[in-house]
Amino acid sequence: MKEIFIRRSIRKFTEQPVEVEKIEKLIKAAMQAPSAANQQPWEFIVVQDKENLLKLSETSPYAKPVANSPVTFVLLGNDAHIKVPTGWEQDMSAAAENMLLEAVHLGLGGVWFGIATANSAVENVRKLFDLPENIRPFALISVGYPDGQENVFVDRYQSERVHYEKW
Numbered sequence: 001m002k003e004i005f006i007r008r009s010i011r012k013f014t015e016q017p018v019e020v021e022k023i024e025k026l027i028k029a030a031m032q033a034p035s036a037a038n039q040q041p042w043e044f045i046v047v048q049d050k051e052n053l054l055k056l057s058e059t060s061p062y063a064k065p066v067a068n069s070p071v072t073f074v075l076l077g078n079d080a081h082i083k084v085p086t087g088w089e090q091d092m093s094a095a096a097e098n099m100l101l102e103a104v105h106l107g108l109g110g111v112w113f114g115i116a117t118a119n120s121a122v123e124n125v126r127k128l129f130d131l132p133e134n135i136r137p138f139a140l141i142s143v144g145y146p147d148g149q150e151n152v153f154v155d156r157y158q159s160e161r162v163h164y165e166k167w
Contacts, residue, residue, distance in 0.1 A: 037087070
């Protein structure tokens with residue numbers, strides 16, 4: 001699967017909108033992720049409005065590229081579906097990676113902005129969308145047609161980090 005090897009964080013996008021069909025495929029790919037006890041804690045907010053993208057870009061100091069993306073997905077965990085309290089972030093991470101790989105497959109670029117890693121970002125996203133208490137902000141994934149950046153292979157394999165049977 002070449003997408004695993006060529007995927008890069010793409011932070012600059014053209015103005016071309018992402019087609020509705022591709023947005024649906026991205027969400028479907030995310031929902032195919034493995035999940036602890038099949039809890040599937042995910043919820044998604046699709047943001048395309050330029051004013052809302054600008055506001056969303058201000059929720060974290062690292063999320064500035066969100067403002068110029070054609071679409072950004074807000075990935076959220078729903079406590080009502082969490083059966084394994086220590087597994088929801090792993091589930092959401094798998095969903096995020098599936099979405100990023102599908103973006104490459106569809107000829108798009110994408111970038112993952114962590115939200116759950118900073119309490120201030122969590123609160124900013126919570127306030128922006130007036131989220132209920134049972135909804136946990138996890139990440140933002142901006143997607144679009146790459147502008148000047150591309151998904152290309154960069155060899156990251158480091159044999160010295162691989163250990164067989166013992167350290």
